[in-house]
Amino acid sequence: MSEFRRFNLKTLDDLKAELERLGMYLPLSEDLSVLAEPVKVGSHTLSNRFIVQPMEGVDADPASGNPSELTCRRYRRFAEGGSSMIWAEAVAVVPDGRSNPKQMLITKSNLDAYKRLVDETKQAAMDKYGHEILFVVQLTHSGRFSKPDGIPAPLKAQHNPHLDKALGMETVDVVSDDYLDRIQDDFINCAKLCAEAGFDGVDMKAVHGYLIAELLGAHRRPGKYGGSYENRTRFIKECSMRMMRELPPECFVTSRTTVLEPCPYPYGWGVAANESDTDWNIDLTEPKQLLRELKDMGMPLLNISIGFPRFQPYMNRPHDNSLVGAPPPPEYPLEGVVRFQNIIRDIQMEIPDIPVPTAGLAWLRHLTPYVAAGMIKEKWCTLIGQGRGAFAYPDSVNDILNKGIMDPKKCCTTCSMCSQIMKDGVACGGCVVRDREIYGPELLKGRVVAKAKGLD
Ligand SMILES: Cc1cc2nc3c(=O)[nH]c(=O)nc-3n(C[C@H](O)[C@H](O)[C@H](O)COP(=O)(O)O)c2cc1C
Ligand code: SF4
Structure with missing residues (x-):
């Protein structure tokens, strides 16, 4: 691993020199015209290459799960920013599966609130650009x-001594097969509600250590959802197949799937089977097989991610500043960017006939467009995903496509404060640096409570 240092690159030449110094490669291009090209996703045609990656704002109403005014504002700003597709954040399928009390939750009784969110978001893009976004x-x-x-x-989907110890969950029971069968029904019912609300596609989330992702590495789990590859991938495949059969044809099914749950074998996913019970090495054989199977089932695009944000945020969101109390990143964030983009390239090459979006480019700030264009040209990915970049600088797409530049003063600084708000768990999430009037006070609310509880 290379030594940690903060972002200090002004020009494309600086980035080239830095990559050369590290002996690393990223495709780069100054010709940004490819970013404005239309892209086919199933039966839809996107008007450009940009998508907003899912970014949880923890601002739903705790009692109902309804999107709030702040939720609607975030999505309106994304739509007005110019991306042709928005991948909405995690929405829970059952109350007990919420990651925090303000995570969105869709139910029969709040369907109208989700219809409004979809209508307003789509209308905002239509009013500004005359284009239909894919939502x-x-x-x-x-x-x-x-x-x-x-x-x-x-x-828990399995006992995992590494995570159980780190999270103090050694004595927690594993959920039963019956529970998982019921959760499948909940996914299907919620997917139908999403289709009714007007979303164009539904993502079966299977990343970042959450329930469906954990099943993928449940080698030691007994019963039909653990052990063999077939059993470990049963939930995501069965559930997606049922969604495909039961959703109306205008709503497609996709997945943001993990290709790396970094734990020593036999507890991880995308890791090599080896003798060591303390170390892991990347082996994408099984994730690639799963993604090929999901594509063959009919998913028109596949989104991926890697790592547990809780334990390896440097892998999936390379950053300069860590959460309060956490150590600085163990590596130079540029190395994390290169690792993630290489994995995206490997996956896109495995399933070249459907689009795979990037993620994890925010650390590159105003140099993002050159890497984005390079990656498209060299077929490392088909779509350019922005997560933190969309929180900080929602109209960056407009600037890239119309002016050919990003304004460095508007870019995400990878300060991790939006993640801090999520972790503190009481305030609403967004960009504390570039949307300070709203989210500065929100950060403080969470900090006060965390300090009072002695959580720092
Ligand atoms: C505050 C925050 C919330 C996030 N919420 C989600 C989410 O709901 N679902 C998801 O799949 N990824 C989520 N992510 C990960 C992002 O989609 C993205 O993969 C990550 O931030 C790296 O991309 P970036 O460099 O463009 O930010 C979140 C990341 C952050 C920082
Ligand atoms: S708070 Fe803003 S600047 Fe900081 S990481 Fe989040 S999006 Fe980026």
């Missing part, structure tokens, strides 16, 4: 990270 929603169950009332209430 996908991510359905989730937080599994061992569930905290529906603000305190951990874990629902």
Whole structure:
């Protein structure tokens, strides 16, 4: 691993020199025209290459799960920013699977609130650009990270001594096959509600250690959802197949799937089977097989991510500043960017006939467009995903496509404060640096409570 240092790159030449110094490669291009190209996603045509990656704002109404005014504002700003597709954040399928009390939750009784969110978001893009955006929603169950009332209430898919020890969950029981069967029904019912609300696609979320992702590495789990590859991938495949059969044809099914749950074998996913019970090495054989199977089932695009945000945030969201009390990143964030983009390339090459979006580019700030264009040109990915970049600088797409630049003063600084708000668990999430009037006070609310509880 290279030594940690903060972002200090002004020009594309600086980035080239830095990559050369590290002996690393990222495709780069100054010709940004590819970013404005239309892209086919199933039967839809996107008007450009940009998508907003799912970013939880923890601002839903705790009692109903309804999107709030702040939720609607975030999505309106994304739509007005110019991306052709928005991948909405995690929405829980059951109350006990919420990661925090303000995570969105869709139910029969709040369907109208979701219809409004979809209509207003789509209308905002139509009013500004005259284009239809594709609006996908991510359905989730937080599994061992569930905290529906603000305190951990874990629902584990397997005993995992590494995570159990780190999270103090050694004595927590594993959820039963019957529970998982019921959760499948909940995913299907919520997917139908999402289709009725007007979303164009539904994502079966299986990343970042949450319930469905944890099942993928449940080698030691007995019963039909653990052990063999077939059993471990049963939930995501059966559930997606049922969604495909039961949703109206205008709503497609996709997944944000993990390709790396970094734990020593036999507890991880995307890791090599080896003798060591303390170390892991990447082996994408099984994740690639699963993604090929999901594609063959009919998913028109696949989104991926890696790592547990709780334990390896440097892998999936390379950053300069860590959460309060956490150590600085163990590596130079540019190395994390290169690792993540190489994994995205490997996956896109495995399923070249459907689009795979990038993620994890925010650390590059105003140099993002050159890497984005390079990646498209060299076919490392088909779509350019922005997560923190969309929180900080929602209209960056407009600037990239119309002016050919990003304003460095508007870019995400990878300060981790939006993640801090999520972790503190009481305030609403957004960009503390570039949307300070709203989210500065929100950060403080969470900090005061965390300090009072002695959580720092
Ligand atoms: C505050 C915050 C909330 C996030 N919420 C979600 C989420 O709901 N679902 C998800 O799949 N990823 C989520 N992510 C991960 C992002 O989608 C994205 O993969 C990550 O931030 C790296 O991309 P970036 O460099 O463009 O930010 C979140 C990340 C952050 C920082
Ligand atoms: S708070 Fe803003 S600047 Fe900081 S990481 Fe989040 S989006 Fe980026």
